[in-house]
Amino acid sequence: GYDLLKHYQEFADANWGAFIIGFVTAFVVAYLTIKLFLAFIQRFTFVAFGIYRIVFGVILLMVI
Numbered sequence: 167g168y169d170l171l172k173h174y175q176e177f178a179d180a181n182w183g184a185f186i187i188g189f190v191t192a193f194v195v196a197y198l199t200i201k202l203f204l205a206f207i208q209r210f211t212f213v214a215f216g217i218y219r220i221v222f223g224v225i226l227l228m229v230i
Contacts, residue, residue, distance in 0.1 A: 207215065
């Protein structure tokens, strides 16, 4: 946001529709992710989430 205000003249001819669509899409996806994560935590506690993250981390380390 700060870069946009600082260099507003560079964005004068930019496609503002694409910026707005990207912003709204990012907001909706973030909102849904947080909502689903909180529902998951209420249902399964952090133990299941911790196990999932450890397994995912190990797989990621093996791939890299």
